[in-house]
Amino acid sequence: MFGFSKAQQFAFLTMLALIVICPFVLYPVFLMRVLCMAIFACAFNLMIGYVGLLSFGHAAFFGMGSYIAAWTMKFWHVDAAVAIVLGGATGAVLGLCLGYLAIRRSGIYFAMITLALAQMVYFFCVEAPFTGGEDGIQQVPRGQLFGIVPLNNDMAMYWLVAAVFLGSFLLIHRIIHSPFGQVLKAIRENEPRATSLGYRTDDYKLIAFVLSTTLAGVAGGTKALVFGIATLTDVHYSTSGEVVLTTLLGGLGTVFGPVMGAVLVTTMENYLAQFGQWVTVTQGAIFVICVLAFRRGVIGELGGALRLAL
Amino acid sequence: MSISRRTLLGTASAAAALPLVRARAQGTPTIKIGVLNDMSGPYMNTGGPTSIVCCKQALEDFGVSGKGLNIEVINADHQNKPDLAVSIARQWFDRDGVDMLLDVPTSSVALAVQSVVREKNKVYLNSGAASSDLTGKACSPNFIHWTYDTYMLAKSTGGAMVKAGGDSWYFLTADYAFGKQLQADTTSFVQAAGGKVAGSSAYPFPGTTDFSSFLVQAQASRAKVLGLCNAGADTVNSIKQAREFGINQTMKVAALLMFVTDVHALGLDVSQGLNLTESFYWDLNDRTRAFTNRVKPKTANNWPNMVHAGCYSATLHYLKTVADMGPAEAKKSGVDTVARMKRIPVEDDCFGKTTIREDGRNLTPAFLFEVKKPSESKGPWDYFKQVAMTPGDQAYRPLSEGHCEFIGKA
Numbered sequence: 001m002f003g004f005s006k007a008q009q010f011a012f013l014t015m016l017a018l019i020v021i022c023p024f025v026l027y028p029v030f031l032m033r034v035l036c037m038a039i040f041a042c043a044f045n046l047m048i049g050y051v052g053l054l055s056f057g058h059a060a061f062f063g064m065g066s067y068i069a070a071w072t073m074k075f076w077h078v079d080a081a082v083a084i085v086l087g088g089a090t091g092a093v094l095g096l097c098l099g100y101l102a103i104r105r106s107g108i109y110f111a112m113i114t115l116a117l118a119q120m121v122y123f124f125c126v127e128a129p130f131t132g133g134e135d136g137i138q139q140v141p142r143g144q145l146f147g148i149v150p151l152n153n154d155m156a157m158y159w160l161v162a163a164v165f166l167g168s169f170l171l172i173h174r175i176i177h178s179p180f181g182q183v184l185k186a187i188r189e190n191e192p193r194a195t196s197l198g199y200r201t202d203d204y205k206l207i208a209f210v211l212s213t214t215l216a217g218v219a220g221g222t223k224a225l226v227f228g229i230a231t232l233t234d235v236h237y238s239t240s241g242e243v244v245l246t247t248l249l250g251g252l253g254t255v256f257g258p259v260m261g262a263v264l265v266t267t268m269e270n271y272l273a274q275f276g277q278w279v280t281v282t283q284g285a286i287f288v289i290c291v292l293a294f295r296r297g298v299i300g301e302l303g304g305a306l307r308l309a310l
Numbered sequence: 311m312s313i314s315r316r317t318l319l320g321t322a323s324a325a326a327a328l329p330l331v332r333a334r335a336q337g338t339p340t341i342k343i344g345v346l347n348d349m350s351g352p353y354m355n356t357g358g359p360t361s362i363v364c365c366k367q368a369l370e371d372f373g374v375s376g377k378g379l380n381i382e383v384i385n386a387d388h389q390n391k392p393d394l395a396v397s398i399a400r401q402w403f404d405r406d407g408v409d410m411l412l413d414v415p416t417s418s419v420a421l422a423v424q425s426v427v428r429e430k431n432k433v434y435l436n437s438g439a440a441s442s443d444l445t446g447k448a449c450s451p452n453f454i455h456w457t458y459d460t461y462m463l464a465k466s467t468g469g470a471m472v473k474a475g476g477d478s479w480y481f482l483t484a485d486y487a488f489g490k491q492l493q494a495d496t497t498s499f500v501q502a503a504g505g506k507v508a509g510s511s512a513y514p515f516p517g518t519t520d521f522s523s524f525l526v527q528a529q530a531s532r533a534k535v536l537g538l539c540n541a542g543a544d545t546v547n548s549i550k551q552a553r554e555f556g557i558n559q560t561m562k563v564a565a566l567l568m569f570v571t572d573v574h575a576l577g578l579d580v581s582q583g584l585n586l587t588e589s590f591y592w593d594l595n596d597r598t599r600a601f602t603n604r605v606k607p608k609t610a611n612n613w614p615n616m617v618h619a620g621c622y623s624a625t626l627h628y629l630k631t632v633a634d635m636g637p638a639e640a641k642k643s644g645v646d647t648v649a650r651m652k653r654i655p656v657e658d659d660c661f662g663k664t665t666i667r668e669d670g671r672n673l674t675p676a677f678l679f680e681v682k683k684p685s686e687s688k689g690p691w692d693y694f695k696q697v698a699m700t701p702g703d704q705a706y707r708p709l710s711e712g713h714c715e716f717i718g719k720a
Contacts, residue, residue, distance in 0.1 A: 134486055231392045269389075
């Protein structure tokens with residue numbers, strides 16, 4: 001199925017079962033938060049895990065996606081699906097512009113360029129009138145899906161988010177296991193060799209970057225619909241840092257890693273909130289533990305122990 | 311040093327299991343109060359743990375157990391992230407049965423939560439956030455803005471300072487919506503009171519830490535007052551640097567959004583001569599001193615400012631209303647509870663007698679203070695002397711200018 005290995009098929013079915021069962025046990029809004037973060041982390045993982053480029057500016061695409069989706073929902077009253085697609089399109093266009101500049105360098109320089117460009121986007125959002133400055137775009141209606149399904153009900157919204165998540169997840173899986181994905185991995189392993197084999201590596205990197213930012217925009221747009229807000233937090237560099245943390249914790253370069261990471265990070269943020277000032281300390285400590293004890297991330301280590309590629 | 315993976319895993323899992331031990335208390339009609347504020351970031355001292363202490367003090371002073379009420383207070387850290395705040399608030403209302411949301415500083419967070427409370431028909435008493443939009447174009451019948459807002463700060467600091475002789479102003483403004491709004495509001499009050507604005511500098515926000523060139527411009531303008539239209543760390547930095555340039559020798563410095571807790575953090579040496587507005591100060595009268603003496607032992611290093619006092623006053627008034635309506639009735643509808651709160655006269659130790667206007671604005675008086683010189687300060691936290699007072703009915707934006715959508719319809 002979808003080119004999964006047997007182990008991956010098992011993991012995928014488990015995940016699918018959890019997605020179906022969880023909303024009846026856990027709080028759906030919390031789960032939607034997890035899923036939005038998971039889409040974002042999977043998109044980010046496409047760059048770091050499979051092209052080997054650490055983008056430190058993914059919040060720009062996530063945030064702009066969420067601003068555009070929120071704005072079109074609120075002022076143009078577009079369909080929920082259209083808003084999410086517009087979020088993705090924003091990510092794509094912005095990714096194309098910024099990626100065109102950024103992919104010319106690799107390693108730390110790539111990270112710094114993406115960070116700098118993302119900071120420019122952040123300052124644009126602080127100043128631009130349509131974003132509402134530090135108040136953000138508030139009270140965004142959830143609207144309707146395809147003009148028939150009202151999304152005010154948390155469960156209806158949940159199924160939409162779950163569908164978007166599964167779509168994005170399978171798309172990324174497909175990309176990674178396509179011939180195109182093979183070339184990406186070749187570039188990650190040895191770029192000069194890929195060039196010598198006749199691949200225009202810059203084009204491949206740019207396409208991968210745009211795919212990744214498109215999905216980041218989709219994640220942002222979906223999140224804006226779920227919470228009815230789009231604010232500066234989404235474009236802030238701490239969000240870029242959070243997605244790095246999420247992906248590292250789950251496991252770089254594994255298909256399921258970012259999803260696991262999103263579950264862990266969001267759960268921490270949510271359930272530790274009652275402990276006040278200990279939230280950030282605990283997050284830091286867990287990050288240190290992860291780097292010391294499981295350098296390949298939770299899923300990476302699990303896969304390593306079972307000798308499976310998850 | 312090497313740490314084995316097993317030790318780390320063991321410690322981590324033990325730490326993870328801890329929260330599970332916290333038992334969940336359940337009872338028949340329990341009223342739950344959720345304090346949602348910044349427990350770890352820049353507004354930890356202006357709100358944070360002291361807000362919770364003040365909320366619990368209200369429970370104690372009201373005598374909750376003697377009146378047969380069952381009240382529970384829970385809290386969470388919103389980390390100044392609107393999306394996190396929305397998800398916590400939703401969870402509190404849907405799962406934990408929270409009836410009243412308290413404090414909620416940071417305007418973006420306060421505005422984000424507004425629509426959730428309205429959707430779930432609960433009660434929302436905000437003490438920590440500044441935006442006057444909360445009772446303006448984002449107003450809600452489930453909401454009361456308790457302590458202060460940007461309009462009142464601008465009016466008190468801008469208007470009253472001109473009357474006290476500071477009739478020419480220079481603004482140092484953070485270049486974003488909040489700063490610009492504050493500058494525009496203050497300008498209109500300065501001009502209305504007969505003062506003039508000599509000039510202004512807008513600096514990039516966030517990220518500016520060096521204000522020297524703007525301060526030199528301010529000095530060169532020969533204005534009598536330097537108005538700081540910014541907040542938090544920016545205010546603290548600009549005050550420190552203004553002192554280094556000796557600006558406080560030639561000009562009066564007016565911080566438009568600052569609390570006694572910030573003055574405490576800066577120290578009198580740096581902040582002396584500064585003007586600011588609060589609606590509460592612990593040393594105003596016998597009642598405020600009595601309140602502070604009750605709270606002080608529980609929060610010795612952070613005495614209450616107006617946000618904390620607002621949390622106390624709001625909780626106390628909410629409890630009065632709940633006792634009046636009966637807990638079962640109060641749980642049923644947030645709109646009805648808030649409507650009843652507006653009808654019952656408000657009186658407590660912190661603000662004396664106040665009234666709540668129909669748009670949800672609690673009309674507290676606005677005091678303009680000047681920070682004492684170190685030689686004038688006689689004891690711990692003896693920081694302010696009162697310069698002027700604007701009564702509550704004049705301090706806030708008139709009802710007609712707020713454009714609150716439900717006013718006039720009901």
